[in-house]
Amino acid sequence: MRRVAIALVHHPVLDGRGDVVTSAITNLDVHDLARSARTFGASDYFVVHPITAQRELVEAIVLHWKEGSSGKRIPARKDALALVRAVASLAAAYEALGGRAAIEVWTTSAAPDASALAAAAARERLAGEGPPVLVVFGTAWGLAADVHAAADARLAPIVGLRAEYNHLSVRAACAIYLDRLLGARE
Amino acid sequence: MRRVAIALVHHPVLDGRGDVVTSAITNLDVHDLARSARTFGASDYFVVHPITAQRELVEAIVLHWKEGSSGKRIPARKDALALVRAVASLAAAYEALGGRAAIEVWTTSAAPDASALAAAAARERLAGEGPPVLVVFGTAWGLAADVHAAADARLAPIVGLRAEYNHLSVRAACAIYLDRLLGARE
Numbered sequence: 001m002r003r004v005a006i007a008l009v010h011h012p013v014l015d016g017r018g019d020v021v022t023s024a025i026t027n028l029d030v031h032d033l034a035r036s037a038r039t040f041g042a043s044d045y046f047v048v049h050p051i052t053a054q055r056e057l058v059e060a061i062v063l064h065w066k067e068g069s070s071g072k073r074i075p076a077r078k079d080a081l082a083l084v085r086a087v088a089s090l091a092a093a094y095e096a097l098g099g100r101a102a103i104e105v106w107t108t109s110a111a112p113d114a115s116a117l118a119a120a121a122a123r124e125r126l127a128g129e130g131p132p133v134l135v136v137f138g139t140a141w142g143l144a145a146d147v148h149a150a151a152d153a154r155l156a157p158i159v160g161l162r163a164e165y166n167h168l169s170v171r172a173a174c175a176i177y178l179d180r181l182l183g184a185r186e
Numbered sequence: 187m188r189r190v191a192i193a194l195v196h197h198p199v200l201d202g203r204g205d206v207v208t209s210a211i212t213n214l215d216v217h218d219l220a221r222s223a224r225t226f227g228a229s230d231y232f233v234v235h236p237i238t239a240q241r242e243l244v245e246a247i248v249l250h251w252k253e254g255s256s257g258k259r260i261p262a263r264k265d266a267l268a269l270v271r272a273v274a275s276l277a278a279a280y281e282a283l284g285g286r287a288a289i290e291v292w293t294t295s296a297a298p299d300a301s302a303l304a305a306a307a308a309r310e311r312l313a314g315e316g317p318p319v320l321v322v323f324g325t326a327w328g329l330a331a332d333v334h335a336a337a338d339a340r341l342a343p344i345v346g347l348r349a350e351y352n353h354l355s356v357r358a359a360c361a362i363y364l365d366r367l368l369g370a371r372e
Contacts, residue, residue: 001347001348028214028355028357032355035353035354035355036354036355038349038351039353039358040347040348040349041349073202076351077353080351080353120371121372158365158369159225160225160364160368160369160370161187161226161227161369162226162227163224163226165225165262165266166225167262167263168222169214169217169218169222169361171214171355171357171361172218172221172225172357172358172360172361173361175357175359175361175362176362176369182346182347183344183362184345184346184347185306186304186305186306186307186342
């Protein structure tokens with residue numbers, strides 16, 4: 001089975017008007033994506049933020065659980081947060097996994113795309129041999145176009161059977177993608 | 187297709203020692219589960235809390251998005267939060283759906299259970315004719331035993347292919363269950 005890591009990007013992402021912005025760290029994003037990553041066997045969770053003080057906030061959250069009383073109270077949370085690595089850019093995440101040429105980068109989006117990779121096909125690709133895969137999620141209104149353009153694949157959006165609406169939180173979207181890719185099936 | 191509603195229970199739920207407690211409302215639970223419910227076509231999202239002031243907090247969050255400036259800024263969020271109904275008990279949620287005898291109640295849990303209903307079988311049951319289904323989620327360490335005992339079915343826990351760990355947030359778990367039950371498949 002191939003190694004799978006995830007990244008949550010705070011820059012470059014889009015705002016509601018489609019402009020490229022930098023979003024703020026959200027505490028529950030750190031926790032929830034770490035817990036989902038740990039549950040589905042991802043190797044690393046890169047929190048990507050270009051601002052040092054924001055990366056320090058992530059490191060403070062992780063340290064609080066690693067060494068503080070909360071980690072003793074809830075050991076399972078400590079195990080999940082051990083996957084978190086704050087990095088300044090996606091390039092730094094690529095380096096940590098062996099370099100851009102040694103990995104595949106798969107982006108995610110709520111928007112339809114004719115060339116998108118269906119989850120079932122992506123799941124099959126992970127079951128075989130191959131380079132590590134970094135699955136990339138965007139905060140705010142999603143990843144900037146440049147991030148998709150530089151990826152090896154873009155995963156198809158998550159759509160419900162009964163509704164046209166898809167405005168999931170990134171916490172929900174990441175959980176569903178990981179389950180589709182790496183969840184056990186009866 | 188059968189009507190599906192969801193409920194998020196704050197009492198009776200378990201704490202880390204297995205005692206029955208009442209948990210506090212978390213703002214992002216209100217938002218995230220509403221967005222997941224709306225995406226997957228659930229008809230209602232009942233936030234169950236026995237304390238009046240906590241229900242008023244939920245109603246204030248919803249009203250802020252229904253009538254305040256945020257709803258104009260992000261109309262999609264307003265549409266999701268329109269599904270939220272704060273109720274004092276699961277019994278009140280049953281009444282809102284036509285009464286306990288007129289619905290099926292399906293509970294969720296991270297713990298294995300020999301008689302649990304697999305997601306694929308549950309999905310098939312929803313595609314046909316039948317009474318409305320209320321899918322019930324617990325906060326804190328999960329639903330108290332009485333809630334499971336009074337249900338018509340208990341859904342199988344979410345498990346990863348590659349890990350023994352399952353400590354998902356309720357935001358992540360609800361998203362995955364709804365995708366397994368009501369997500370479009372390629």
